[in-house]
Amino acid sequence: MVIPTHIVAVGGIVENNEGDILLVKTKNNGWVFPGGQVEVEESLLDALVREIKEESGIDVSVEKLISVSSNTAIHKWHDGVTDVPTKVILDFICKPIGGILQTSEETTECKWVSKSKVLELVESPAIQRRYRVFLENFEEVTYMEFVTKPEFKLKQTRTI
Numbered sequence: 001m002v003i004p005t006h007i008v009a010v011g012g013i014v015e016n017n018e019g020d021i022l023l024v025k026t027k028n029n030g031w032v033f034p035g036g037q038v039e040v041e042e043s044l045l046d047a048l049v050r051e052i053k054e055e056s057g058i059d060v061s062v063e064k065l066i067s068v069s070s071n072t073a074i075h076k077w078h079d080g081v082t083d084v085p086t087k088v089i090l091d092f093i094c095k096p097i098g099g100i101l102q103t104s105e106e107t108t109e110c111k112w113v114s115k116s117k118v119l120e121l122v123e124s125p126a127i128q129r130r131y132r133v134f135l136e137n138f139e140e141v142t143y144m145e146f147v148t149k150p151e152f153k154l155k156q157t158r159t160i
Contacts, residue, residue, distance in 0.1 A: 007084070010048040011035030011091040013134045014060055020112035022096070023121060024055045027108060031121040033131065034110075035091075048092060056110040057102035060094040065141055067091040067133045068160070071126065073147035091130055125152035 013033050014022035024034050034055040038047040045062050052060050071087040101110055113121060115135070122128050126148050133142045140159040147153050 005085045007087040008038040008044070009036060009087055009089045010038060010044055010051065011089060011130065012048050012052045012060060012062070012094040013066070013091060013131065014052060014056075014058060014094045014096055015115070016096050016112060018112075019115050021115055021118050022052075022056055022058060023111060023113050023118065024103075024107040025109040026055075026106060029127075030123045032124065032127050035089075036106075044090060045092075048094070052094065053099065055104050055107050057099045057104075058096050059098040061097050062092050062094050064093045065090060066093055067130060067142040067144060069126075069130060069144045069146065071146060071148055072155070073149040089130070091133070093134065124148075129154060 011033055012035055016022070022034060023031050025031050034052045035048065036051040036055070038044060042050070048062055049060060052058055067090070069089040069091070071089065074083055074085055076083065103110055118131055119128055122131060126146060129144065129146065137159065142157060143160045144157045145155040147155065
């Protein structure tokens with residue numbers, strides 16, 4: 001039996017008091033909301049707070065879980081060699097509590113964007129779909145299963 005391997009990742013939709021959303025521009029994936037992989041011996045919430053701070057300079061409080069996604073596509077990493085296994089992604093609504101907006105080694109730009117303009121900047125269909133959960137229904141947690149390679153395909157979505 002092969003022991004399954006999954007990447008666990010977190011994403012933060014950070015909304016400020018003016019209703020703007022924090023976006024970061026990454027070197028490989030364009031405009032996204034901040035987040036990333038949970039490291040060994042790190043909790044989900046600690047990982048999210050760390051990733052947002054690293055990518056944008058903004059400190060946040062984590063408010064609410066809104067979606068759980070399973071990206072079941074196995075594909076090659078940006079190096080063209082390393083296999084990327086199934087990814088489980090948990091998205092949270094966050095509020096800024098401090099910090100100074102700044103780029104990092106992972107980001108080339110970061111900015112506050114009007115809620116209605118986010119989908120104009122985000123090109124990834126998977127990120128767009130995860131953001132639509134925030135826009136459409138965060139009273140309940142949404143579960144999504146999708147693949148991103150060779151092209152985005154939403155396999156299922158439902159509230160849980």
